[in-house]
Amino acid sequence: MEAVRIANCAGWLWDRFSGLRDALEGPVDVVTGDYLAEPTLRQLALERGKDPSLGYARSFLAQFTDAVDLLVERRAKLVVDAGGLNPAGLAVECRRVIAEAGHTLVVAHVEGDDVHGRLGEFGPLPHLDDGRPLANWGHEPGTANAYLGGWGITAALAAGADVVVTGRVTDASLTTGVAAWWHGWGPEDWDPLAGAVAAAHVIECGPQATGGNFSGFTSVPRVDDLGYPIAEIAADGTAVITKHDTAGGTVTTDTVIAQLLYEIQGPTYLNPDVTVDLTDVTVTQAGPDRVSLTGVRGTPPSPTTKLAVTAPGGFESSVSFYATGLDLEAKAALLTTHVERITAGLDLSLLRIDRIGAPVQDPPDQWAAAQQILVTAQARDRSQVGAERFIAPLTGLFLPGYPGLYVTPLKVAAPVVEYWPSLVPTEALDHEVVLADGSRLPVKDTPVRADFAGQPASVPAPVGGIFPTTMRAPLGYVAHGRCGDKGGNSNIGFWPVGAPDEDLAERRWQWLRAAISEQRIRNLYREAADARIERHEFPGLRAVHLVVHGVLGKGASSNGRPDIAGKAIAEFLRARYVEIPEELL
Template identity: 35%
Template structure:
């Protein structure tokens, strides 16, 4: 890329090189600096916001105990401003959270003090809490739920409880913004753009849109940038983190992972890569894993474009270089996601241990004792949720007491702290009636009630957004504002695809089988979308794909879920044939989302490896191919 002076003159004539520095609030500021100094890039983007960040800090900010923006985002700017100024790298990120203007002004102050030639701006318009509160008080009706258009999906228990505006008060309400305001800010000369709640891929879309001078109707190009943004926005997920195939490589490959880079061409195709001479890996398998993560079928939505990735092609084109193509774009939907968080009540958990002999009977006795005592005292019916979760299985002929021990997690939620203190009181009353060998890990930090936040994912009309960008002057005042406007065209959402394979085959045609784990022949990734878990499974040779297509049915998925399946769940299934994948969405397991989920795996990340651990009948012919496949992958390092 060479000389800084010529680099920006080449805008639009070569692929734009966008490096991501964050996928979660914990990613340190050093990752921003690392992306700036370890090689040439045009933009650095960052996604510091999970769905919970805004809500968790909202009340602290209102009480003057939090700045509203993410400290690690500020850390990155503070460490990297000198390199940004020297190399003329532009930065777009959502670490402004609840207070993008505050972080932008803090950044501008430092820029001015150090004498850097950098223009700072912030995006506004995502914070809708006052409007949502007023509408709810006035109409007493909820905004439309994100999953409400699917009549086969059952909303989570207590999903509508925020209608109780006194007891379940709203804490935050933020719309997911697109890239339009980002593009406006870049056109006004901004070097650093601080956003609040923009969609995960919006900073990447905005950077590519501005660089290539696309029109808003260049939907194929925008769709390609959307998928590229989806791939690099999750920290190191596209360079080796959260990778189902990690056991096939030397362990040191995954220590000190770099973050991903997308090189997006003028036609929207892209190459996913990383800086040279860094750890990790970028290959077809890991890129496929990340592509399949947090999807809900083949349609990926953003406020600027609807991407249809059903026929996506993912191809290795060099060491640590994977090309994405064949993504189709269409006008955006008329609505965007609106994340509403509210006080759901209080929760607590008690942890109890059992060792060895007759463990299953021990846990059955304890739950029976608990429920009898709670009912006798009139407390049982007062819980929103009371779950007895058995974690682990005692080892057969154990070699240590640890290996013989499992625990029961009693997880409870209620409207008031009093009910949960009643759970503790009940335990104290029956504690000495315990099973043989009972012991406990009663951590007061989790046993005592704490307030929890619940999530209501709604939709909001795009034409009602007041979205824009403000560019700051050297003294931190607003020098110029520009409205983002609204898309000129929308496309109504179709029902998501849900089908079994078109040409199933008899599994016996693959010859003799033997018992093996699904993960011995299939890679996968899973993740959360509100109440739902998505799961993508894929094989690595085309001759294996008919087996996966015919094996991985909706009925099979409910069977593989075992005791975790509930009748009020719903399964969607579709295929990405060009990448040999079958994709599922299971609606309902995560309840009201991450912040109030009853499961240990509240993000659904472990679901893929749970399914891959299932022992099934695997064709011996496929198992025989696996050593060669693994050697091929290692050879790419």
């Protein structure tokens, strides 16, 4: 059969309103949309607590209402995880929108991910990173959702659905479920399924695949108007990543590599439907804005799938101070003294003081002379970080503070989401498709599974060749970078900046794989000095990949860092000066 053309229209809950319409601006067979993250489910739980009919991504419903006519005109299918905690409720709303628009699309939804009422059935549920049992968490779970695979989506499409709404499935399941339906794959078609997972991983974050969040963004055309990516997935699982001709941005080997290295844990990428081996993955420029993706291999999946538990974690407030000009160390020290005095009697679970930026020498204006000092606090009791006891005393430091002090409250007693990742047996989940007439189709996942043996051992960095002269320069002069978050861990990937000829490209790669060692990262990244670091290589991508454990604390939803998800770590490291062979610059 011909390749299935799958466009993605959303990478998070508040992706742009026009996303669905943009994804449909050219020929596609199916549109997918990924709206969920771990903190998102807690946010949806708060909305459902106020109104039981909610709990789904209302942002998607607005997009759908805007673009349903175009969806019908294109004769495309639509598969989204926007159902969140209430896929049945969103399915009802979609049917209402379809009827009001005068159409007759068939809507089905997928259930089985929500196991909040069943946590006692799964044993101790140890934390994925430190092994502590859930009973020692100290928080009362508010949501608990297992990551489903794509076979429910496949079954819904096979039953005639035009629109499929799911709750928590893996990001890749949206695409693999579609590809399996289109090509008629079975649960043991490991290589095609693995190829679809890799393609899904590239497109799941929308315009990141067309130049967004890309270290080479200055060379991206129409970077202010990035289009959404399309995966053309063939029957053997190989794929071409592209975009509509009218869309901004670009699709190159670099933009695809950047997304392949985003938020992975190494060459082995786990999915409920297949274990993906990315060791030999290769990307090739197949034409303007067309990149082929090959070399992906698959093996049976693990018998477990990830479980995301969230809980109310208290409240967070933050105040931004600014220090200007001279004596910054003394100014920061005085502010710290005031903060310690003000918070001494408060019952806080977290207090951070982060200094952001540094003034330039002989600054041309006031703002170039400034440094931000961010004070962040968390507490179980709202009053401990509220306006009266925390915000007002801090913002009242004008008179006793350092010279030039000015201040802005940024966050006042905002809810904190605690996050707990664990694993549950896939076979214990009640994976079902619910059709428009209310009938239910049990979903049969693959019966063939294999225990996860762990990531391949880190490859020692080889000698990078003989380079007679070097100079100190930013690492980013010769290396692209991309990073992401997995709970409290950060993953970071580096690959050579494009060279005018193959010989220079290969020499840059050989130097890079020698230069990016675990110890080098510890030396460059102070927060990682004592962290456990895993290092991997992707020869087909000419990339070095690292997982730095624990640098993001408890995870993006509750660590209190200014950069909560570690989105800028790679750019920080690219700015660090290292000795680089002059002939590679």
